[in-house]
Amino acid sequence: MKTCLVVDDSRVVRKVARKILEELEFACDEAEDGKQAMDHCMVTMPDAILLDWNMPVMNGIEFLRALRQMTHGAEPKVVLCTTENDLNHIQEALSAGANEYIMKPFDSDIIQNKFEQVGLL
Amino acid sequence: MQADNFEVLQKLLKQRSGLVVSPEKAYLLESRLMPVARKWSVKGLDELVALVRAKRDEKLLQDITEAMTTNESSFFRDTRPFDQFKSVVLPQLMEQRASRRHLRIWCAAASTGQEPYSLAMVLHEERVRMNGWRVEILGTDLSTEVLDKARDGVYSQFEIQRGLPITYLVKYFRQDGDKWLLSPEIRQMVDYRPFNLLEDPTALGRFDIVFLRNVLIYFDRPDKASILGRVAKLMPSDGVLYLGGAETVFGISDRFKPVEGQRGIYQPTSDAEPSSAGRQAAAF
Ligand SMILES: C[S@@+](CC[C@H](N)C(=O)[O-])C[C@H]1O[C@@H](n2cnc3c(N)ncnc32)[C@H](O)[C@@H]1O
Numbered sequence: 171m172k173t174c175l176v177v178d179d180s181r182v183v184r185k186v187a188r189k190i191l192e193e194l195e196f197a198c199d200e201a202e203d204g205k206q207a208m209d210h211c212m213v214t215m216p217d218a219i220l221l222d223w224n225m226p227v228m229n230g231i232e233f234l235r236a237l238r239q240m241t242h243g244a245e246p247k248v249v250l251c252t253t254e255n256d257l258n259h260i261q262e263a264l265s266a267g268a269n270e271y272i273m274k275p276f277d278s279d280i281i282q283n284k285f286e287q288v289g290l291l
Numbered sequence: 292m293q294a295d296n297f298e299v300l301q302k303l304l305k306q307r308s309g310l311v312v313s314p315e316k317a318y319l320l321e322s323r324l325m326p327v328a329r330k331w332s333v334k335g336l337d338e339l340v341a342l343v344r345a346k347r348d349e350k351l352l353q354d355i356t357e358a359m360t361t362n363e364s365s366f367f368r369d370t371r372p373f374d375q376f377k378s379v380v381l382p383q384l385m386e387q388r389a390s391r392r393h394l395r396i397w398c399a400a401a402s403t404g405q406e407p408y409s410l411a412m413v414l415h416e417e418r419v420r421m422n423g424w425r426v427e428i429l430g431t432d433l434s435t436e437v438l439d440k441a442r443d444g445v446y447s448q449f450e451i452q453r454g455l456p457i458t459y460l461v462k463y464f465r466q467d468g469d470k471w472l473l474s475p476e477i478r479q480m481v482d483y484r485p486f487n488l489l490e491d492p493t494a495l496g497r498f499d500i501v502f503l504r505n506v507l508i509y510f511d512r513p514d515k516a517s518i519l520g521r522v523a524k525l526m527p528s529d530g531v532l533y534l535g536g537a538e539t540v541f542g543i544s545d546r547f548k549p550v551e552g553q554r555g556i557y558q559p560t561s562d563a564e565p566s567s568a569g570r571q572a573a574a575f
Pocket residue numbers: 307308309360361362363364365368399400401402403406431432433434437486487488489503504505506509535
């Protein structure tokens with residue numbers, strides 16, 4: 171079973187995402203911000219990360235840049251999932267090392283589609 | 292709606308677009324034709340049919356036919372056919388057409404353009420290898436409304452999130468508020484014109500690749516068979532036909548055979564005419 175870390179400061183969003191991902195047969199873990207996500211990745215590197223942008227403590231892009239510097243940090247497929255929906259943000263995320271990008275609101279179809287595109291399904 | 296009025300609509304749709312509306316699907320008529328009724332200032336579907344009977348107005352018949360089409364589409368729909376196009380079909384055809392350097396592609400139910408534009412983006416990515424090639428992409432559809440939208444190349448966030456890889460979005464689209472505008476360099480790779488699959492397509496010319504995806508499902512078996520027969524006539528024997536995920540030629544037409552080892556794609560059976568490139572090659 172593949173693993174996915176859901177990083178979002180909203181409990182509701184984490185819950186919805188977890189439900190969708192579990193239906194796609196991912197084992198899910200959750201983190202509330204970039205800092206918690208770092209701690210998680212230092213212990214176990216997930217196969218996939220569904221990542222919010224705006225979070226307290228360490229935001230999604232800061233986390234992503236730090237992740238890509240870590241040993242094995244290049245391995246997880248990272249899908250941004252955020253309300254930031256303009257081209258500049260998307261470009262910034264891609265250059266920070268994101269594999270795909272979802273603009274909220276999202277649904278199970280979009281998540282499935284994007285996970286397929288990056289080769290996770 | 293009165294039963295005889297349902298039959299009038301059923302016959303009209305079958306005749307004009309091939310669409311089969313079974314009595315269980317009568318509710319679809321209600322939901323899709325009420326806006327047409329309003330447009331023509333009548334109260335309901337019975338009154339709409341009365342208008343059809345009284346006027347036989349071409350514009351009214353067209354409105355009814357177009358309103359009943361299902362135009363759902365998405366970029367890189369089902370992913371696999373487009374991967375297969377890029378990694379198998381295109382390289383092979385490039386080899387077979389190496390001397391002519393000319394490819395013609397037909398999206399025969401192009402809807403709002405996502406399918407032809409997906410192909411155009413794939414081809415654009417290959418432009419270095421295809422330097423010196425002439426590639427034509429023709430998108431046709433029965434509905435002129437969807438073709439207008441296709442030509443505009445303007446899509447919503449919802450539409451660009453379905454199937455379009457983010458790298459293609461960044462490369463080929465510009466943002467305008469909540470709309471996404473396809474770049475002119477991709478738009479100009481595709482020509483659009485109205486065409487009804489029930490008609491003879493000979494005037495469209497010959498095609499190396501035909502996408503006939505997610506449209507045969509609406510037709511009855513005789514219509515499917517005759518459409519496939521007419522399409523086969525436009526294709527060289529090494530041409531490739533793409534059908535939708537739920538569609539097949541099996542038990543419908545023997546004018547196409549499946550391509551071995553490749554799901555969802557078909558080639559004309561050998562009684563179809565060979566390509567001029569094929570003839571040339573044979574002459575050497
Ligand atoms: C579901 S869409 C398929 C779009 C695209 N090929 C895809 O797979 O995403 C079906 C399209 O077929 C068109 N159509 C239906 N009947 C037709 C006919 N008789 N001739 C040409 N187009 C037709 C509809 O207008 C609609 O845009």
